[in-house]
Amino acid sequence: MTAEPFVVVGGDAAGLSAASKCKREDPDREVVVFEKGRWVSYAHCGTPYFVKGEVERLTDLLTLSPDDIEERGIDLRREREVVAVDTDARSVTVRTPAGERREQSYSDLLVATGAHALTAPVDGTDLDGVFSLHGLDDAAAIRAALEPEGEATPESLGGDGYVDRERVERYAAWAPPETVAIVGGGYVGVEMAEAFTAHGLDVHVFQRGDHVLGPFGEAVAERVETELREQGVTLHLDTEVDRLAGEGRVERLECTGDTAIDVDMALVGVGIRPNVSLVADTAVDLGESGAVAVDDYGRTSAEDVYAAGDCAEARHTVTGEFDWVPLGLTANRAGRAIGQTVAGDPKPTGDIAGTAVVKAFEQECGRVGIVDHERTREAGFDPVSETITTASRSGYYPGAAETVVSLTADRETGRLLGGTIVGTDRAAVRIDTVATALEGDMTVGEVENLDLGYAPPFSPVWDPVLTAAKVLNGSLDE
Amino acid sequence: MTAEPFVVVGGDAAGLSAASKCKREDPDREVVVFEKGRWVSYAHCGTPYFVKGEVERLTDLLTLSPDDIEERGIDLRREREVVAVDTDARSVTVRTPAGERREQSYSDLLVATGAHALTAPVDGTDLDGVFSLHGLDDAAAIRAALEPEGEATPESLGGDGYVDRERVERYAAWAPPETVAIVGGGYVGVEMAEAFTAHGLDVHVFQRGDHVLGPFGEAVAERVETELREQGVTLHLDTEVDRLAGEGRVERLECTGDTAIDVDMALVGVGIRPNVSLVADTAVDLGESGAVAVDDYGRTSAEDVYAAGDCAEARHTVTGEFDWVPLGLTANRAGRAIGQTVAGDPKPTGDIAGTAVVKAFEQECGRVGIVDHERTREAGFDPVSETITTASRSGYYPGAAETVVSLTADRETGRLLGGTIVGTDRAAVRIDTVATALEGDMTVGEVENLDLGYAPPFSPVWDPVLTAAKVLNGSLDE
Numbered sequence A, B: 001m002t003a004e005p006f007v008v009v010g011g012d013a014a015g016l017s018a019a020s021k022c023k024r025e026d027p028d029r030e031v032v033v034f035e036k037g038r039w040v041s042y043a044h045c046g047t048p049y050f051v052k053g054e055v056e057r058l059t060d061l062l063t064l065s066p067d068d069i070e071e072r073g074i075d076l077r078r079e080r081e082v083v084a085v086d087t088d089a090r091s092v093t094v095r096t097p098a099g100e101r102r103e104q105s106y107s108d109l110l111v112a113t114g115a116h117a118l119t120a121p122v123d124g125t126d127l128d129g130v131f132s133l134h135g136l137d138d139a140a141a142i143r144a145a146l147e148p149e150g151e152a153t154p155e156s157l158g159g160d161g162y163v164d165r166e167r168v169e170r171y172a173a174w175a176p177p178e179t180v181a182i183v184g185g186g187y188v189g190v191e192m193a194e195a196f197t198a199h200g201l202d203v204h205v206f207q208r209g210d211h212v213l214g215p216f217g218e219a220v221a222e223r224v225e226t227e228l229r230e231q232g233v234t235l236h237l238d239t240e241v242d243r244l245a246g247e248g249r250v251e252r253l254e255c256t257g258d259t260a261i262d263v264d265m266a267l268v269g270v271g272i273r274p275n276v277s278l279v280a281d282t283a284v285d286l287g288e289s290g291a292v293a294v295d296d297y298g299r300t301s302a303e304d305v306y307a308a309g310d311c312a313e314a315r316h317t318v319t320g321e322f323d324w325v326p327l328g329l330t331a332n333r334a335g336r337a338i339g340q341t342v343a344g345d346p347k348p349t350g351d352i353a354g355t356a357v358v359k360a361f362e363q364e365c366g367r368v369g370i371v372d373h374e375r376t377r378e379a380g381f382d383p384v385s386e387t388i389t390t391a392s393r394s395g396y397y398p399g400a401a402e403t404v405v406s407l408t409a410d411r412e413t414g415r416l417l418g419g420t421i422v423g424t425d426r427a428a429v430r431i432d433t434v435a436t437a438l439e440g441d442m443t444v445g446e447v448e449n450l451d452l453g454y455a456p457p458f459s460p461v462w463d464p465v466l467t468a469a470k471v472l473n474g475s476l477d478e
Helices: A013-025 A044-052 A066-071 A136-146 A165-172 A187-198 A214-230 A328-342 A373-378 A427-439 A444-448 A464-477 B013-025 B044-052 B066-071 B136-146 B165-172 B187-198 B214-230 B328-342 B373-378 B427-439 B444-448 B464-477
Strands: A006-009 A031-035 A075-078 A081-086 A091-095 A101-105 A108-111 A115-117 A179-183 A202-206 A234-236 A241-247 A249-255 A260-262 A265-268 A272-274 A305-307 A356-360 A363-369 A383-391 A402-410 A416-423 B006-009 B031-035 B075-078 B081-086 B091-095 B101-105 B108-111 B115-117 B179-183 B202-206 B234-236 B241-245 B252-255 B260-262 B265-268 B272-274 B305-307 B356-360 B363-369 B383-391 B402-410 B416-423
Touching: A006 A013, A013 A031, A013 A066, A013 A108, A013 A328, A044 A136, A044 A187, A066 A075, A108 A328, A136 A165, A179 A187, A179 A241, A179 A260, A187 A202, A187 A214, A187 A265, A187 A356, A202 A249, A214 A234, A214 A356, A214 A363, A214 A402, A214 A416, A249 A265, A305 A328, A356 A427, A363 A427, A373 A383, A373 A402, A383 A464, A402 A427, A402 A444, A402 A464, A416 A427, A416 A464, A427 A444, A427 A464, A427 B427, A444 A464, B006 B013, B013 B031, B013 B066, B013 B108, B013 B328, B044 B136, B044 B187, B066 B075, B108 B328, B136 B165, B179 B187, B179 B241, B179 B260, B187 B202, B187 B214, B187 B265, B187 B356, B202 B252, B214 B234, B214 B356, B214 B363, B214 B402, B214 B416, B305 B328, B356 B427, B363 B427, B373 B383, B373 B402, B383 B464, B402 B427, B402 B444, B402 B464, B416 B427, B416 B464, B427 B444, B427 B464, B444 B464
Parallel strands: A006 A031, A006 A108, A031 A075, A108 A305, A179 A202, A179 A265, A202 A234, B006 B031, B006 B108, B031 B075, B108 B305, B179 B202, B179 B265, B202 B234
Antiparallel strands: A081 A091, A091 A101, A115 A272, A241 A249, A249 A260, A356 A363, A363 A416, A383 A402, A402 A416, B081 B091, B091 B101, B115 B272, B241 B252, B252 B260, B356 B363, B363 B416, B383 B402, B402 B416
16 A cells, blocks of 8 residues: 555546546555535536526536545545645645645645636626636526526525535526627537527627637538527627626627627637646646646656646547647546556556537537648648538438538548538437547548448438548549 | 440349449440349338338339439349349340340349348248238338228329339228237337337237347347337247238238237248349359358459349458348448449458447347357357446436447457447447447457547437446456
């Protein structure tokens, strides 16, 4: 038994996956998890659906309760912020809510500090009624504001014992807003457009670039933009938001140029950044992306210090280089692998493929790999793409829906580099076929010859992915 | 330009894919397709949904009409049965409806004669009201029998000009049956149980073995059996049907032992066999499976003679051996490749993985590779399997449904050998992930580390396939 504990900083996906796995593999090992907030082990990705009202209670979003965690033999310490790391002394400094500082030694340390929502460069984000959506307290406050005046309570939202009561009570006293501006048309912006629309709000989405969902490419974006408009959302593309303005409470959104609209709520979702300040001046190096640099086992440049989750890089299967793609599965998987490694049975954290799926009202969207031609060129490839539109099922079978697949390959080698998909019928799940092909280093010719399932209720004879591969393979031959 | 034409025997998936591709690649090439029946280019797999009534017209099931085919420059000759092949003379003998025989020379020949439904060892299958479901005439007759007395006509069924009028008219005169026996619980049996139930019939399924859907393994079968029973279907497992009896028209089904039930309709779906009689006494060799032996380009043992589709073997990606797995995509793909090869640009037909999906009422089922332990052992592997049950979406998201995944791997190498899946929410499409992993020769450890898509509406953080791989990988370590 090691004298000092395995110390984990951050009590969410990566941190608790590591703690749980380590404890399971080596039950005698002492494992201490510090979490600066009250919430632990919650499903970030579920928060838009809590705001929408499809998920009733905040606690429904918890994978594990603190009691569950304690039952696993993990020493969980909530409301304890780790404020410093000393890699020479192999210890961390922990601050209590009362402001006291204590030292904690470690044998192994996992930095799983996550990420935070950006608000820059928009001014006025400190006004009342301006939100980010990063964590359950944000979700609770937004939903409190949306519910009929005076109705929401910390208890009715299922936040008992955890939630920021003062914030919930303040927004519960609001008359429900009528017009909301969403600044940023990424995942969160698109998902929250759906959530706000469900509450009957007049929803405006502002996007600086010419398309929403940038990483999903143009073919997906165009379909999603049509969907958003059909659902009553007003899109302001190529529009830069300058500031949110109001007297204490947000009243107006002003764009560069002349555009301005009256709003009584705003959500700023312009991206996230890794939480790396804890290790900024230590022996733990950052990568080019600004996230913590790691190797294939999640090891940082400092001895026995690991990093995982939204604060860390991971190796991208297409480029072979380390990149920052903060997503839920990556965090869970890397955490779990590191837990096993710390327990004495080293396991690689696994490559990432940049696989992401998102629901935009009725449209299911997926993307994987590298689809942007500029980025593929930077990675040394000569990209060729094809986009096809086909049916999700045999054309004669009820419910067949248009499905758009775009695939990108390297001209010289034929190697698949990435793909996107959009459609209303089982589209998102099909991106997993492309992800698996990418991780198998397949060429487009190999993808074209995949023996995928066919039955009229589920797919046409040639699955949409196969049709795209067939067309792209034809282009490569030219 | 070759003097003699490319001759194709059989005007369905494989034959017309080959003809179309050859003509597209080499427009000057003469391509002649002989089809013994009137129907061409029809979707076999859609016939249960025509019987059910979800597909309105028989012609909806045609991928290409004869006119479409002629427009492609293909010389299509329907109602012309090829009755002999002379590989020395490089010619085939064709019989016209009038009984005349004519010789047709070929430069290249594709045997795409398909398969036929077995009825043995059940006696009495020649009684009125006993059907197989193999082709559109069967589908038309069954649906005519199900519709109110005197209502169905060749025209109302959308069979104008093609359908067996006499048979449709005869069954249209029937009072709709009340009790139907389905002999055989394979794909067709399960799909037709759904179709007959939709018409309000009392449906009995007889299965000789202890489970329906044998190739899908026990985990899928058990769930499907529960589903069938919940939908009102009576299952007779471990029950061998001896004979169908009646005076001209089927009235009773008798099993080995004492069981007998009164029925007024029966469907026999106990399997299919390749149509190989055409080449039985020629230089075209058959494989061990009884289907035509081919190489990776679909070439038979006879010079310039190819075979594809339900009459031919194909190489299985798991065993590396040739096997007979008659499925729609395989036929289309092999046909297309052979068309390209014949046009002068050789292309392999592609491996098969035995991927199959089927809908059983609300349950979506998928299977791929080799999942039967005895068969894996015969192929030289030491199989280990694990079966898991998990949610199809994040547990808190509405519509999450139980999904059962079973994976099989080789103990020594960890190589994935096969898998099955069943569930009501996007289950079938997920088998494509397993199929792609199989064709990428992945180990279970590699599957466990796949970066699959995650968003609450579509999957849990760990996709069901990943969870299964994680558990199986744990077992392999033991």
